[in-house]
Amino acid sequence: MDRLSVTTIACVSLLAAAACGSGGGEKVSAQFVDSVRVRRVQLPAGGAVGRCLALTSFRHGVVTVVERRGRATRSLTIAQRASPDVFACDATGVPLERREWCGVSAGRLRNRRVTDPRLELLCRDRLGRHVASAFVNPLPGARWVAVEQRRSTELYPAAAGLPIRIATIAGVDYEHARATFRIAQLDARGRILSQGCLVANVAG
Amino acid sequence: MKPLATFSVTFALALVLTGVTAARTRTFQSANCNAAAPQPTASMTRDGQMNYAIIAAWDGYQWGGGCWNNDDHDAAPNDPPQQYTGGEGGDCSGFTFKTWRESQDASNGGRYYWAPLRNVHGPYTAEAFKNGSGAPNGTVYKPNAIAMDGFASTYHIGLVFFRGSGGWDQIIEAKCEACGTNLFDETYRSQSAFSGVRRIGWTG
Numbered sequence A: 001m002d003r004l005s006v007t008t009i010a011c012v013s014l015l016a017a018a019a020c021g022s023g024g025g026e027k028v029s030a031q032f033v034d035s036v037r038v039r040r041v042q043l044p045a046g047g048a049v050g051r052c053l054a055l056t057s058f059r060h061g062v063v064t065v066v067e068r069r070g071r072a073t074r075s076l077t078i079a080q081r082a083s084p085d086v087f088a089c090d091a092t093g094v095p096l097e098r099r100e101w102c103g104v105s106a107g108r109l110r111n112r113r114v115t116d117p118r119l120e121l122l123c124r125d126r127l128g129r130h131v132a133s134a135f136v137n138p139l140p141g142a143r144w145v146a147v148e149q150r151r152s153t154e155l156y157p158a159a160a161g162l163p164i165r166i167a168t169i170a171g172v173d174y175e176h177a178r179a180t181f182r183i184a185q186l187d188a189r190g191r192i193l194s195q196g197c198l199v200a201n202v203a204g
Numbered sequence B: 001m002k003p004l005a006t007f008s009v010t011f012a013l014a015l016v017l018t019g020v021t022a023a024r025t026r027t028f029q030s031a032n033c034n035a036a037a038p039q040p041t042a043s044m045t046r047d048g049q050m051n052y053a054i055i056a057a058w059d060g061y062q063w064g065g066g067c068w069n070n071d072d073h074d075a076a077p078n079d080p081p082q083q084y085t086g087g088e089g090g091d092c093s094g095f096t097f098k099t100w101r102e103s104q105d106a107s108n109g110g111r112y113y114w115a116p117l118r119n120v121h122g123p124y125t126a127e128a129f130k131n132g133s134g135a136p137n138g139t140v141y142k143p144n145a146i147a148m149d150g151f152a153s154t155y156h157i158g159l160v161f162f163r164g165s166g167g168w169d170q171i172i173e174a175k176c177e178a179c180g181t182n183l184f185d186e187t188y189r190s191q192s193a194f195s196g197v198r199r200i201g202w203t204g
Helices: A006-019 A047-053 B003-024 B028-032 B046-055 B092-099 B126-130
Strands: A030-033 A035-042 A062-069 A074-079 A085-091 A103-110 A120-124 A130-136 A144-148 A152-157 A164-168 A178-186 A192-201 B039-041 B111-113 B137-139 B150-152 B157-162 B169-176 B180-186 B195-199
Touching: A047 A074, A074 A164, A085 A120, A085 A130, A085 A164, A103 A120, A103 A130, A103 B126, A130 A178, A130 A192, A144 A164, A152 A164, A164 A178, B046 B092, B046 B157, B046 B169, B092 B126, B092 B157, B092 B169, B126 B150, B126 B157, B126 B195, B157 B180
Parallel strands: A030 A152
Antiparallel strands: A035 A062, A062 A074, A074 A085, A085 A103, A120 A130, A130 A164, A144 A152, A144 A178, A178 A192, B039 B111, B137 B195, B150 B157, B150 B195, B157 B169, B169 B180
């Protein structure tokens, strides 16, 4: 885990919580590291990846697919060379209208950074709770984005130089189509590069 | 300084700072918009919703927004694009959500009247509308799209107000911060990036 220690994660969690004005103070009892896999996929594609791709504007050529599997969500982040678009498909294991990908988001890339987090709120988990998913632009040198969840910290690995798709059930304000993510960006040694709140609105 | 005096000074200072902060962050939404419950309605006609939609014309555009009055004046012009700043107007998806009388519950296809000054965006982006996500949303063959059907791309949605000929239609849309919300002649029907979308459940 790149020398990332439990102590560092706990400190990050408390600091992130404090930065968002939540008062912190809740002891982190667990941390979870998401898996990540990067593939180059030739279009057209089949299977779950193909069903996600069908919801994007990519129809030909080769795309880069970053797959993350976490506690609540599985996501695909998809981009294509020379295209200004990046897409994300989100799944929680709970289909939306019989679609395994309950959420799809599209973002514009400028210098490989999205201009908006592209918040997605249509997904629910197995307990019926709304799951918020959003993009985070990784800082130079960022190896992880740590997201404070209700009783744990979840680490999302950076990959392929693309925005990182994160998710949470904490901080979801569904009434206002908004979510607040308490995050920190960490380098490969677990040092904090930045910390704070990402407030995202469903928009566009 | 005695404890009571210390407390009094501190309390007074806190009151002053609260007032300063409140004045600095007052927006069109915080000053004018409400959170009233939507009204379930048994009917929803295309003519009726054209009348509803036209109220928003000239009343601004707000990224992630969903609240406007009917004074034909944008109370918050020149907001930074793609930033949620609490200004007047909806964005394209928020405007469509309200005009189509949708529920915030994506599994609910019922009809709900949202007053113009009710601040609500809804859980859908243009991409979600394009994919027909949510119980009230479907797709339609573009040549068959009529008034109050929509054309949606990955990043934008507009509603047919008057069906034109020769490849253009008069579209009512929350177009952009600089453009505002208004009627525009558009060729979305003939653009491959746009798909036809339709609110399910019109009664007239």
